[in-house]
Structures are given as C-alpha cells and as structure tokens.
Amino acid sequence: METIPDFLMPEKWYDIKVLKSGKDAATAMTYRTHYDATVKAFTALGMHSKAKTHAARGSGARMAKVAGATESQIRRLGRWNTSAMEGCYLSALPR
Incomplete structure (x- = not known):
C-alpha cells in the first residue's frame, strides 16, 4: 500500500502522478497505456466515444x-x- 504524502508540503507530493507507471509514483503512465486501458474499459461497457484519453x-x-x-x-x-x-x-x- 502506498503512503499518503503530506499535502501541506508541496515538495512532498508535487511530482506524484495520478496515472502512474507501475509502482513508481513519479513516472507517468505512457499515452499508449492510457489509451489502450480506456479503449478496453469502453469496450467492456459497450460504450463508444470519439474521445479516448480525454x-x-x-x-x-x-x-x-x-x-x-x-x-x-x-x-x-x-x-x-x-x-x-x-x-x-x-x-x-x-x-
């Protein structure tokens, strides 16, 4: 489980990514990984959207x-x- 950063100190959380790559919270997920995950989720739900990552x-x-x-x-x-x-x-x- 990840530790929750101290939000009172921006230097403790500013580099943390919401959509991260693996276990490294400071490395962003690649566009392709984000796109593929969104398409997979939409397909599973029977949804269609021109917008994928947005x-x-x-x-x-x-x-x-x-x-x-x-x-x-x-x-x-x-x-x-x-x-x-x-x-x-x-x-x-x-x-």
Missing part, C-alpha cells in the same frame, strides 16, 4: 458544474479557454 474531462467538468463550481473555477482547473470549455465540455448544460 473522455473524463467532459464528464468531470459537467459534474463540477452540477456540484456548484463556477465556470471560472472549471476553466482554471481544466486549463481551458472559454470557447473550448463551452463548446466541448459544458455544451449540454442549460445556461
């Missing part, structure tokens, strides 16, 4: 909006410009 960005943005996050907060955290966020990620939500 598929969760849209749902994450919509979930944040429903939970009360402002568009400014979502844009900052997702590092989107306004047109990309509204056109691709929050397009299905009423304004």
